[in-house]
Amino acid sequence: QVQLVESGGGLVQPGGSLRLSCTASGFTFSSYIMSWHRQAPGHEREMVANIGPTGGWPNYADSVRGRFTISRDNAKNTLYLQMNSLKPEDTGVYYCSRVFGDYWGQGTQVTVSS
Numbered sequence: 001q002v003q004l005v006e007s008g009g010g011l012v013q014p015g016g017s018l019r020l021s022c023t024a025s026g027f028t029f030s031s032y033i034m035s036w037h038r039q040a041p042g043h044e045r046e047m048v049a050n051i052g053p054t055g056g057w058p059n060y061a062d063s064v065r066g067r068f069t070i071s072r073d074n075a076k077n078t079l080y081l082q083m084n085s086l087k088p089e090d091t092g093v094y095y096c097s098r099v100f101g102d103y104w105g106q107g108t109q110v111t112v113s114s
Contacts, residue, residue: 002026002103004096009108016086016112022079022096022105030054030074033099036081038110040092047100049081064090086112 008020020036035050049060049070058070069082079096093107 004103004105006096006105006108009110011111012086013114014087014112017084020081020094020108024077029077034079035097035100036070037097038092038094088112
């Protein structure tokens with residue numbers, strides 16, 4: 001069955017960096033668009049970034065463009081999100097998704113606080 005497992009979250013100070021990973025199994029990873037989403041307390045889940053099946057066409061939410069980079073390693077069935085210059089408003093649970101939400105991981109908590 002399809003499984004998506006996120007890792008790499010944690011507590012970081014403003015201005016810091018984190019790299020999230022999402023390991024996929026149960027489907028042909030290299031055939032699908034993949035995306036990262038986040039949900040802050042009291043807010044709806046929002047898409048942060050997405051990437052084409054072969055790593056092209058990355059797209060970003062305006063709030064993270066220039067600070068976050070989405071990438072993938074199809075040989076490892078793994079999706080990444082490099083997050084730099086983190087801000088307190090980046091705090092939330094980060095989820096990876098196949099395409100734009102047909103399957104979700106369990107999420108990983110990112111907290112940006114001094």
